[in-house]
Amino acid sequence: MGDCCEIEEGAYADSLLNLEWLRRSLVREEDSIIFSLIERSKYPINSRLYDQSAAAAPSLLHLFIKESEAVQAKAGRYTSPEENAFFPDSLPPLKHNPVLHPSGACININSKILNHYLNMLIPLIAAKGDDDRNYAATAASDLACLQALSRRIHYGKFVAEVKFRDSPQDYTPAILAKDKDGLMKLLTFESVEEAIKKRVEKKAMVFGQEVELQENGSYKVKPELVSQLYGEWVIPLTKFVQVEYLLRRLD
């Protein structure tokens, strides 16, 4: 994390720190997350992709992500402050566009996201089984889910920056006291979180339905699962990122 960022003024800093733009991006990212989960649910678990049993060997998925990130880095993916790599140490060092406070800008909790995705989420969205001709398509689909989730969760940094700029006096005492619980309380609006959970559940119903010219009522990914994903994981992790960011905001 430390000193990977350089100070220079970015042309699009204004939009990234505009609350309405952020709100729209977060809402739009819900669609991307749900599309990608639905696409992942096309394939069975394919657990050989995730197998790390060979001593110290990375899994096929790890290799796939690392190599895909190298390709995407060449096209400039990680020069965008909205993007965080899963294996940043394998990539050339970056000059970030310093939209954010430098010590918080490089917060990257992708290893948490990857672990949770592999251990908790895949078993819930993918059917049991193995379908070896689709390993690459499955891995590509995992990467799309992970990138969408990562973008959503790391938007927390921008949200925290905007909130801090908006009312530094509310946050400064808790930051100075390193009071994580206090910060978490300042960042928590239960009615907003309830509305998000309802909205993503509705989106999962709409996007995951089997659309036929005649209606039926089955879903590709359980809508209540997506609501639970947001409630138990995406929202808490986004707030975790916000707290971590704010704790460094006065460095």
Added chain:
Amino acid sequence: MGDCCEIEEGAYADSLLNLEWLRRSLVREEDSIIFSLIERSKYPINSRLYDQSAAAAPSLLHLFIKESEAVQAKAGRYTSPEENAFFPDSLPPLKHNPVLHPSGACININSKILNHYLNMLIPLIAAKGDDDRNYAATAASDLACLQALSRRIHYGKFVAEVKFRDSPQDYTPAILAKDKDGLMKLLTFESVEEAIKKRVEKKAMVFGQEVELQENGSYKVKPELVSQLYGEWVIPLTKFVQVEYLLRRLD
């Protein structure tokens, strides 16, 4: 195309040549195509990605696809007879699982698909403009669209094989006479095509809507555009693949 396939019996040949499985795959692929188009529509055209003006230089997108295909090939993507690379000459030669008749199995019209996608489709689904921090995300999104379209269109090979096996007597005379128009007529069922166009338009309305807790009526990608895409391009190209396949079916 020629001799890239070897004969050996595949374990899943049965499912790939089962008409009901194929029908379900084609219907499911519609969702993938529409999700990927909606995702591409998040970004502006970003025409610098497609620029080939430097003498003989490939575009950034070409490089991106080539390198991504190399990564996906290592994970086995192109060992699946459902998958066709956009730059197969850059990949190690393959032993295809010979579900299909060998001379037709290697039909690959991806250069047509890529051209049409770049010249016709992108200007219709992406807003004008440039958004340079999202080039890599845009390219990844292009690749997802292209792969979904390619899979859908090349399913034509399996459909043609099933139809031929079902009633060789109907197809053999036209094949021997190299009668493309006659084959096209045998493969055309207007009422089925109309139903597909209606269904994809409906899917684009359902998947592309802005889902809010209160309803509104805007779409991320114009539903009638998706119907037109299928009517003028996806269905004709799938039939083109079928005709090409059948013409080689008796080699």
